[in-house]
Amino acid sequence: MSVASSVLVPYASYLRVYEPLAAFPEPERSHWARYARRPRTPGAQEELRRSLADLLPTPPVPVPVHESGEAFVAHLDGVVVICPWRTRLRAWLALEELVAEGYPGPVLDAMLPPVVRGQVAADHERWLARNPDARPWIRTAVWQVPVRWFALFGDEDRQYEPGVPKDGDGDGAGRAPVLRYRTTMAQARRRLARALRALRESIDDGPMTEGLVEVGRWLEEFHPRALVELDFGGLVHVVPEEWLAEERSAARLAEGIAALRAGDGEAASEAYGQLAERWRAIRDLRFAN
Secondary structure (H helix, E strand, O other): OOEEEEEEEOEEEEEEEEEEHHHHOOOHHHHHHHOOOOOOOOOOHHHHHHHHHHHHOOOOOOOOOOOOOOEEEEEEEOOOEEEEEEHHHHHHHHHHHHHHOOHHHHHHHHHHHHHHHHHHHHHHHHHHHHOOOOOEEEEEEEOOOHHHHHHOOHHHHHHEEEOOOOOOOOOOOOOOEEEEEEEHHHHHHHHHHHHHHHHHOOOOOHHHHHHHHHHHHHHHHOOOOOEEEEEEEHHHOOOHHHHHHOOOHHHHHEEEEEEEHHOOOOHHHHHHHHHHHHHHHHHHHHOOO
């Protein structure tokens, strides 16, 4: 087994949009129609392992040479919906974020030599000139779920599957727990609009409001009959199952928004404070031994 194939999903969460086939132009529509009929399609860990394999060579390959033809497939009211991986585009965006985070020069150079970064930036610029309206179907957050993402969902959208441990000898197939939220695009947009209205009527614009506006602009790029999914992804490997079983952040944020709309600023502040502290504790784990 290779190093890349044995690595667990990193501690990241994902916000995904799945669109119906009608949202894609030809010939891409036909490609996804054929793709969705496959008996098996790859999952999140397989996407990650393929990306990790590109980082093993020297020098590393931070951005794939060709765009992925893979996708996640789901069903919404009996209709096939597709979430393209767009690994190449997301790799470019992730590298931009990495540079913007202000890593010390020697650290960044050790991770990705300047000549590699320069070539990647030039490739991205040329690609953008040909694809000015491109956007990813998947957003990623490391060591957290951004609180603003929960504004798109209600507690009724929550789907939790407990993990299955390996056999006693360690050879049996186990399964990690799954925690995700799924809702329709229409419902996600309605919830986001209500949250924004409540915030703007009650408090000055701040990071939460700005974050919701940015997410809303992203959602507007997609088909109105799409599926929106929040997947806790690799975070399920870093917290106890009891924590996952009790996780109700979407409901807690909805309580805070409802309190704002009712004019109860104290209750809203308490709900948001508890939510922020819960996720701060998870983010702090990245610095633990």
